[in-house]
Amino acid sequence: MTIQTYLTKQMHDALKAAFKLSIESIQIETPKDKTHGDFSTNIAMQLAKDLRRSPMQIAETLLPFIHCDARVESIEIARPGFINFTTNKRYFAEVIPTILAQGSSYGNLTIGSNEHYNIEYVSVNPTGSLHIGHARGAAAGDTLSRILKKAGFEVTREFYVNDGGNQIHQLTLSIEARYKQTFNIDCALPEDGYYGPEITRLAEHIKTTKKDTLLNHPDAYDFFRAYGVDYLLSEIKDDLARFDVTFDVFFSEASLYQTDAINQTLSLLKEKGYTYELDGALWLKTSDFGDSKDRVIIKSDQTYTYLLPDIAYHHHKVSRGYTKLIDILGGDHHGYVPRLQASIEMVVGKKGMLEVDLLQMVKVIEDGVEVKMSKRSGKALSLRDLIDSVGKDPIRYFFAMRSLNTHMDLDLDLALKQSNENPVYYAQYAHARISSLLEKAQSLSMDLSFQSLEFERLNDEKSETLITLLVEYPQVIEEAATKRIVHRIPQYINRLATALHSFYAGDPVIAMDPSNAAVRLALLKAVQIVLSDALNLIGVTAKNKM
RNA sequence: GUUUCGGUAGCUCAGUCGGAUAGAGCAACGGCCUUCUAAGCCGUCGGUCGGGGGUUCGAAUCCCUCCCGGAACGCCA
Numbered sequence: 021m022t023i024q025t026y027l028t029k030q031m032h033d034a035l036k037a038a039f040k041l042s043i044e045s046i047q048i049e050t051p052k053d054k055t056h057g058d059f060s061t062n063i064a065m066q067l068a069k070d071l072r073r074s075p076m077q078i079a080e081t082l083l084p085f086i087h088c089d090a091r092v093e094s095i096e097i098a099r100p101g102f103i104n105f106t107t108n109k110r111y112f113a114e115v116i117p118t119i120l121a122q123g124s125s126y127g128n129l130t131i132g133s134n135e136h137y138n139i140e141y142v143s144v145n146p147t148g149s150l151h152i153g154h155a156r157g158a159a160a161g162d163t164l165s166r167i168l169k170k171a172g173f174e175v176t177r178e179f180y181v182n183d184g185g186n187q188i189h190q191l192t193l194s195i196e197a198r199y200k201q202t203f204n205i206d207c208a209l210p211e212d213g214y215y216g217p218e219i220t221r222l223a224e225h226i227k228t229t230k231k232d233t234l235l236n237h238p239d240a241y242d243f244f245r246a247y248g249v250d251y252l253l254s255e256i257k258d259d260l261a262r263f264d265v266t267f268d269v270f271f272s273e274a275s276l277y278q279t280d281a282i283n284q285t286l287s288l289l290k291e292k293g294y295t296y297e298l299d300g301a302l303w304l305k306t307s308d309f310g311d312s313k314d315r316v317i318i319k320s321d322q323t324y325t326y327l328l329p330d331i332a333y334h335h336h337k338v339s340r341g342y343t344k345l346i347d348i349l350g351g352d353h354h355g356y357v358p359r360l361q362a363s364i365e366m367v368v369g370k371k372g373m374l375e376v377d378l379l380q381m382v383k384v385i386e387d388g389v390e391v392k393m394s395k396r397s398g399k400a401l402s403l404r405d406l407i408d409s410v411g412k413d414p415i416r417y418f419f420a421m422r423s424l425n426t427h428m429d430l431d432l433d434l435a436l437k438q439s440n441e442n443p444v445y446y447a448q449y450a451h452a453r454i455s456s457l458l459e460k461a462q463s464l465s466m467d468l469s470f471q472s473l474e475f476e477r478l479n480d481e482k483s484e485t486l487i488t489l490l491v492e493y494p495q496v497i498e499e500a501a502t503k504r505i506v507h508r509i510p511q512y513i514n515r516l517a518t519a520l521h522s523f524y525a526g527d528p529v530i531a532m533d534p535s536n537a538a539v540r541l542a543l544l545k546a547v548q549i550v551l552s553d554a555l556n557l558i559g560v561t562a563k564n565k566m
Numbered sequence: 567g568u569u570u571c572g573g574u575a576g577c578u579c580a581g582u583c584g585g586a587u588a589g590a591g592c593a594a595c596g597g598c599c600u601u602c603u604a605a606g607c608c609g610u611c612g613g614u615c616g617g618g619g620g621u622u623c624g625a626a627u628c629c630c631u632c633c634c635g636g637a638a639c640g641c642c643a
Contacts, residue, residue, distance in 0.1 A: 065585075378570085421578095423582090441578090445605045449603080452603075453603060
């Protein structure tokens with residue numbers, strides 16, 4: 021049981037004893053100012069109105085009824101009615117052997133033990149290279165998956181490959197045109213085609229293997245289509261792998277057409293009476309489930325809109341037995357969310373099965389001017405190029421730092437500079453410093469057994485700050501997982517790195533007497549373990565040397 | 567016009583069930599390397615939380631309204 025849970029329980033008991041109240045939601049928070057103790061509650065102020073007494077009076081009445089064990093050193097009341105708890109740091113130093121024993125399992129939770137989440141992210145059309153905008157979604161989905169796993173959820177990571185629609189047709193025509201152009205045949209790309217350099221590269225690639233045999237071949241279209249999707253998808257997979265983003269399932273939209281999946285979903289929706297015909301089209305009554313209007317699922321030319329196969333796809337996911345589906349989409353799809361959620365509610369018969377987390381667009385700045393991504397010109401900053409120039413770690417860290425719904429600016433001149441503008445180096449440096457210090461200690465034959473540690477020797481402020489942060493780690497995981505606040509992790513990393521650098525700038529551990537050194541080396545080892553684990557959650561390398 | 571995200575320090579951003587003096591990094595300024603890695607440490611400067619109303623013990627946070635910026639509003643995908 022964490023200290024917060026414990027304090028919540030003790031407060032609950034105290035309120036019962038003092039006022040015969042049973043209150044579920046008691047907030048235990050960590051004050052920013054250390055003079056306010058390590059934990060505090062505002063319950064006295066919240067009860068002021070109901071009890072018709074002043075917060076200070078309530079707190080004072082309550083105080084004798086609060087009984088805590090040795091972990092709590094003192095309990096104080098502060099104006100305007102806060103109850104502040106100061107913890108015993110020696111007790112909390114016990115976290116060190118715990119971390120040393122558990123290693124990277126420290127901070128693992130069980131809050132998701134009966135859940136199996138499916139998280140869908142990236143899901144781009146295989147019509148080109150991944151660009152910087154896709155990278156944000158990739159980083160967010162991957163990090164959220166890792167955090168949820170750490171919190172005890174079973175997680176399946178999924179990529180929906182849109183290989184069935186008109187866009188693939190446009191892609192095929194684009195490849196064909198580029199292919200012909202390699203033979204100096206004048207052939208324009210379609211208006212809605214794909215103009216990126218990767219399509220030209222793909223065409224050149226086909227030319228080297230197939231020569232001119234596809235110029236007037238009857239099966240050329242089918243070849244370009246299949247080969248193009250395959251080629252581009254495998255490039256996307258390569259880029260994601262280099263970005264340390266992985267998937268358990270790549271689900272093909274086209275496969276829905278090959279099976280009976282769409283018809284099954286369609287029959288279900290019809291059976292339940294959620295469809296009607298109008299003007300030769302088939303409509304879905306999404307407005308009955310919170311959408312602003314009904315939507316067409318089969319057009320009057322009898323082809324499907326994008327929505328129907330997407331419902332079938334989500335239906336398929338539901339049938340695989342997940343307890344929740346999470347889609348991570350770009351903010352430009354926000355208008356699509358109500359109809360999709362309405363549809364899923366129709367399929368499963370209840371609300372809340374599908375959660376959609378939106379992330380806002382990335383604005384790229386170069387030379388102080390916004391770089392507009394354009395499909396027409398094929399101008400877009402590819403993830404591949406960015407990884408080549410700055411590396412994976414700064415990009416992963418940078419994306420992880422930001423709240424999903426912030427509109428973020430990415431200044432290329434800064435990002436490419438590898439300056440300490442990017443806090444990833446600060447965090448990695450903290451880890452590297454510990455590594456080299458432990459190495460040094462070992463070379464000096466210092467005691468690294470981490471046994472018979474005298475924790476009372478960790479009574480200096482810098483050690484206590486580190487210990488408090490280590491104790492806090494499971495709470496950080498819980499908040500990040502349940503509230504989907506991915507950026508809580510880099511924030512924590514930064515605080516831990518700051519505390520470490522400050523500790524490091526103090527008295528050299530190497531020069532201390534054996535007992536003092538031994539316990540501090542153990543503390544550092546514990547910090548290293550947690551730092552490494554947290555960095556891993558956001559896909560950033562924990563370096564041993566820099 | 568409707569929907570949606572945002573507007574917090576010079577810049578990029580935290581502040582996620584309303585809490586104590588609104589924070590961090592960078593930039594700027596001043597110190598610190600014969601001592602475990604200076605990609606570091608210590609300190610200073612920096613704010614009408616877009617404007618105005620309201621709700622209450624207390625509002626950056628909740629409600630109303632207006633202003634500014636991004637995005638979406640198809641029988642496209």
